Amino acid sequence: MKPEKIPVYCTFYDAPEHVFPGHPESPQRLQLVKPWLQDPPYPEMVWLNFMPALASDVLRVHNATILQTLQAASRRGSHEIDSAPTYVTEASYHAALMAAGATLAVSRRILSEGRGRGFAIMRPPGHHAEADRPMGFCLLNNLAIAAADAVAHGLEKVAIIDFDAHHGNGTEAIFSHHPGVGYLSLHEEYLYPGTGHQNSAPHARGRIINVPMPSFANPAAYLGVFQQVVKPWLMGFGAEMLFISAGFDAHFSDPLTSTTLDTDSFYQISKILVELADDYCQSRILFGLEGGYDAQALHDNIQACLAALCERSTFPDHYGPSPGHPSGSPDVEKIIALHQLRKE
Structure with missing residues (x-):
């Protein structure tokens, strides 16, 4: 049964001192979202306070090496630490713990309520960070930490769906052999970091699913995957x-x-995910911010997702509809067969 309207728990952390000259992953990404702290777009939104994640939280998915690496790199001051390029500043170790803490605060509130929806609007992002190393603009794997925390607090199975245009190699690697965590990624084929092939993770068929999308994939191609594979x-x-x-x-x-994709695409995708969470995941769903490097589009797209979470239908869309390039679609029938998915 579909629940009554419920609060949507949110956190906001823009890591203002985690910034590197000319880098696209910067606090400017969230400059248009920050005013929501005083004037949220929907009354259902409830802002939560949060603290930095503890080392014990992080160590559920990472090993001690990554904390030592980040702490030592931050002490050195502002510099790049990989070729992505990923960078750190003196503030980055703290920023990474805060982003993870912002995500945990929402997840734990949902768990304590028994059901709920939420959005951790934070940076730096996380899905490229592996157990032992930051990479791809990501320092700690925020969603992985929250998912593992949920399992540690009693859930037997959780699922992670990743619709960032880049494959979440870190999330897949962290949960590669964890039977309680499923991972499904839709990402642009051949894009950084070059992982996430359709035939990867053969040991985890039906639990880890990769859907590489062709370049210029349009809304219809994405929505088809959500209906035929994700659902x-x-x-x-x-x-x-x-x-x-x-x-x-x-x-x-x-x-x-x-x-x-366009802003309406993200609204439609989010509506599907909310309905799936209501039907199959005990009305528990948490969005955690990853990429998105056009500040205006990011504002509109986050609000479109919040509209779906809040059961609203209005949101700004400054760029309008997708230019509608014809595009190919992934081999959905092969994916269905590979993972033995049930057709409706």
Whole structure:
């Protein structure tokens, strides 16, 4: 049964001192969202306070090496630490713990309420961070930490859906052999970091699913995957909570990608995910911000997702509809067969 309107728990952390000259992953990404702290777009939104994640929280998915590496790198001051390029500043170690803490605060509130919806609007992002190293603009894997925390606090199965345009290699690697965590990624094929092939993770068929999307993939291609792959997967997996790696760099305005989703696409995708969480995940769903590097589009796309979470239908859309490039679609029939998904 669909629940009554419920609060949507949110946190906001823009890591103002985690910034590097000319880098696209900067506090400017969230400059248009910050006013919501005083004037939220929907009355259902409830802002939560949060603290930095503890080392014990982080160590559920990372090893001690990554904390030592980040702490030592931050002490050195502002510099790049990989070729992505990923950077740190003196404030980055604290920023990474705060982003993870902002995500945990929402997840734990949902768990304590027994059901709920939420959005951790934070940076730096996380889904590229592996157990032992930061990479791809990501320092700690925020969603992975929250998902593992939920399992540690009693959930038997959780699912992570990642619609960032880049494959979440870190999340997949962290949960590669964890039977209680499912991972499904839609991402632009051949894009950084070059992982997430359709045939990867053969040992985890039906639990880890990668859907590489062709360049210039349009809204119809994405929505088809959600109906034909995502929905039957969740129907059969048995997750008690749904975690969303919500990257918005698949928008057609984004400077780092070539997929062509629009703001309405993110609204439609979010509506589908909310309905799936209501039907199959005990009405528990958490969005956590990943990529998205056009500040205006990011504002509109986050609000579109919040509209779906708040059961609203109005949101700004400064760029309008997708340019509508014809695009190919992934081989959905092969994916269905590979993972033995049930067709409706």
